[in-house]
Amino acid sequence: MISPIESFDPIAFRRFLHQYPERSHQERQSAAFIAQQLHQFGLSPRTDLGGYGIVVECDSEMPGETSLLRADFDALPILEQASHAHISCHEGIMHACGHDGHTASLMVVAKHLKEYPPLSGRVLLLFQPAEETGAGAAAMLQDPWLANQHIDNVYAYHNLPGYPLNAIVIKPDTFACASTGVTIELMGKTSHAAKPEDGIAPTLAMTELIKLLQNLPEQFPDEFTLTTVVRASLGETVNGEAAFGTAPGYAKVLATLRSENTHTLLAMKALVEQQIRVLCEKKGLHYEVSWQEWFNAVVNSPSHCQQVIMQAQSLGLPIESIDEPMRWSEDVAEFLAKWPGVLFCIGSGESHPQLHNPDYDFPDGLIATASQLFCALIEEKHGKGTSAAGG
Numbered sequence: 001m002i003s004p005i006e007s008f009d010p011i012a013f014r015r016f017l018h019q020y021p022e023r024s025h026q027e028r029q030s031a032a033f034i035a036q037q038l039h040q041f042g043l044s045p046r047t048d049l050g051g052y053g054i055v056v057e058c059d060s061e062m063p064g065e066t067s068l069l070r071a072d073f074d075a076l077p078i079l080e081q082a083s084h085a086h087i088s089c090h091e092g093i094m095h096a097c098g099h100d101g102h103t104a105s106l107m108v109v110a111k112h113l114k115e116y117p118p119l120s121g122r123v124l125l126l127f128q129p130a131e132e133t134g135a136g137a138a139a140m141l142q143d144p145w146l147a148n149q150h151i152d153n154v155y156a157y158h159n160l161p162g163y164p165l166n167a168i169v170i171k172p173d174t175f176a177c178a179s180t181g182v183t184i185e186l187m188g189k190t191s192h193a194a195k196p197e198d199g200i201a202p203t204l205a206m207t208e209l210i211k212l213l214q215n216l217p218e219q220f221p222d223e224f225t226l227t228t229v230v231r232a233s234l235g236e237t238v239n240g241e242a243a244f245g246t247a248p249g250y251a252k253v254l255a256t257l258r259s260e261n262t263h264t265l266l267a268m269k270a271l272v273e274q275q276i277r278v279l280c281e282k283k284g285l286h287y288e289v290s291w292q293e294w295f296n297a298v299v300n301s302p303s304h305c306q307q308v309i310m311q312a313q314s315l316g317l318p319i320e321s322i323d324e325p326m327r328w329s330e331d332v333a334e335f336l337a338k339w340p341g342v343l344f345c346i347g348s349g350e351s352h353p354q355l356h357n358p359d360y361d362f363p364d365g366l367i368a369t370a371s372q373l374f375c376a377l378i379e380e381k382h383g384k385g386t387s388a389a390g391g
C-alpha cells in the first residue's frame with residue numbers, strides 16, 4: 001500500500017488549488033484541502049486562526065530557535081485566460097499571483113519535516129489567507145496563541161516574473177513598499193444643466209484633487225513615493241444612462257499611494273487629508289475620505305538575508321541582489337514587523353506573464369526550488385533528524 005506521504009504529488013496539489021481558487025476571506029475549501037493534506041501526512045494543524053489561517057508545528061525534543069515559514073493561499077477576482085487542463089473552475093476567480101504554488105512549496109516542506117523532523121528547536125509552517133487585501137496576516141496575529149509565540153526567524157518567498165527562472169531576488173532592509181488605497185467622495189448639489197450656477201458641481205474640485213494626488217510625490221523628494229489614480233467618476237446616471245439635463249453634484253476618486261517607508265506613507269496620508277479639507281472648504285463641498293487595504297513596508301533583517309544567500313548559493317541558485325525596493329506590497333510585513341526574518345523572491349522567468357495577468361500560471365518548477373531552499377534554511381538552524389517514516 002502506498003502511504004499518503006509517498007503518494008503526495010506537489011504539482012497535482014498545486015494544480016488542484018489552481019482549479020478551485022477562492023477570493024480573499026472566502027478560502028474555506030482551500031483551507032480544508034490544505035488541512036486535509038497535512039492530516040494525511042500525520043501532522044496536526046491548528047485551523048481557523050484569524051479566519052482560515054492554518055499553522056502546523058514541528059517540534060523537537062532539544063531546545064533551540066523557533067522558525068516560522070509562511071505561504072499564502074488566496075486568489076484574485078480575475079477571469080483566467082488559459083488553455084491548460086487546470087484552468088479555474090470558479091469563473092472570474094483565479095490564482096493569478098501564484099499563491100497556489102507558494103502553498104504547494106510549503107506543503108513539500110511539511111512532508112519533509114514529517115519524515116525528517118528538526119533536531120533542535122521548533123519549526124512552524126503557516127498557511128495564510130487574505131494576503132491580497134492586506135488583512136490576512138494581521139488577522140492571524142489577532143490569535144492569542146500565535147501572537148504569543150517567540151519566533152527567531154521568519155522566512156517567506158514570492159515568485160516573480162521578469163527575473164531569470166530560479167534566481168533568488170533579495171534585498172536587506174526595505175524589500176517591498178508600504179501602500180494604501182484611498183477613496184475620496186466629493187458631495188455638492190445637483191442642478192439643471194441649463195442652470196449650473198444654482199448647484200455646487202464638484203467638477204473643478206475633482207480635477208484639482210487629481211492633480212494634487214499626482215503631484216504628491218514632489219512633496220517627498222528624498223524617498224521613493226508614487227500615487228496612481230485608479231478610478232474617477234463625476235455626476236449621476238439614471239438607470240445607467242447619462243443624465244444630460246443634470247449638472248453633477250457628486251464625484252468620486254480612488255487612488256493608490258505607495259512609499260518605501262511606512263512613516264512616509266503615514267505622512268502622505270495626513271497631507272492628502274489636509275489638502276482635501278482645504279480644497280473642499282474653498283469650493284463649498286462636503287467630502288468623505290476612507291482608506292483601504294493598508295500594507296506596511298516589508299523590512300528584511302540583513303542577517304536573515306545573508307542566511308538565504310548562503311543557502312541559495314550552496315544549492316547553486318543564482319542571486320540577484322537589488323538596490324531599489326519592490327514597488328508592490330506584501331502583508332508578510334506584519335509578521336516581519338513583529339519578528340525578524342526575510343521575504344525574498346524567486347524568479348519565474350524573464351518572459352513569464354506578469355503577476356495578476358489573466359494568462360499567468362505559477363511555474364511548477366519553482367516548487368522544488370523553493371522547498372529545497374526552505375529545507376536548507378531549516379536544516380542550518382535546526383539540524384535534520386533521521387527518517388521518521390521508516391525510510
Ligand SMILES: [Zn+2]
Pocket residue numbers: 096097132355356
Ligand atoms: Zn498578488
Ligand SMILES: [Zn+2]
Pocket residue numbers: 097098099131158
Ligand atoms: Zn502574491
